[in-house]
Amino acid sequence: MSQPGPEGELPKRRRPAPEKLEVRPPSAETLRRRRLIATIAAAVIGVAVVILVLVLINRPDPEPTVLEPVPGETVTAPVPTASLAPIERDTSTAFLAALPSTVLQWAVVDQQVPQGILDEGALEAYTLVYADGPVDDDPSSLVLSAAQWRSPEAAAGHLASLGLPGEPVASQEVLVAGAAVGTMTTYPDVDGSGASVAWSNGATTFVARAPGETATTFYDAFGM
Incomplete structure (x- = not known):
């Protein structure tokens, strides 16, 4: 037990010195x-x-967003019609009556009987001139040669004998009620000024000659 010091004070107790921790390096393991x-x-x-x-x-691409189509207005060009009245012509046979007096903007302005085609054996033959305006306005004329023959073979032989100028650039079947009844061939002029379209429909033949590409348009609308 500590003895009291002078004047009755007790001596202070000394704390033990802290122990030094030894840091060891980690082992190889x-x-x-x-x-x-x-x-x-x-x-x-x-x-x-x-x-x-x-x-x-x-990862798959995300599904594209499908937008609802916006309804738009469909614009249809009006079908051209003849600006002049066709001439009064002979329609005394069923074949003549079936030939249209107007086709789109064209109207018949002349009708003749080509004797040379009749001499070849045609039952009926006619040459019709269609124009798309008054003569005074220098209209674009289209000449149609139409003939009826005794058989489809005779009709095909007539078209083959014509020797139309130019190399044929298009040929397709002529269909009536889904059945092929003949062929249509386009012959462009050598100088590029126009074209001839020749086609057969059974025992009937047609050859349309027009400037530019109007002969094909005429054929599409002719209906025979």
Whole structure:
């Protein structure tokens, strides 16, 4: 027990000095384990990154947004009509009566009987001139040669014998009620000024000659 010091004070008790902790370096086994754990963690992270990249690259494209079509106004050009009245012509036979006096903007302004085609054996033959305006206005004229023959073979032979100028550029079947009844061929003029369209419909033949490309338009609207 401590004895009281002078004047009755007790001496102060001294604290023991703290012990020094000895820091030892990690052992080789510990370092090996740490390196192994770090290597495994890095490998896991690398694999995860690769998987993420592959998923992002190969994911399907998002479905496109389909917009409802906006209804629009359909504009249809009016069908052209003849600006002049056709002439009064002979329609005394069924064939003559079937030949139209107007086709789109064209109207018949002349009708003749070509004797040469009758001499070849045609039962009926006519040449009609169609114009798309008054004569004083220098209209564009279209000449149609129409003939009836005794058989489709005779009709085909007549077209083959015409020797129309120019190389044929288009040929197609003539269809009536879905059945082929003849052929249509377009012959452009050598100088490019117009074209001739020749076609057969059974035992009937037609040859339309017009400037530009109007002969094909005429054929499409002719109806025979």
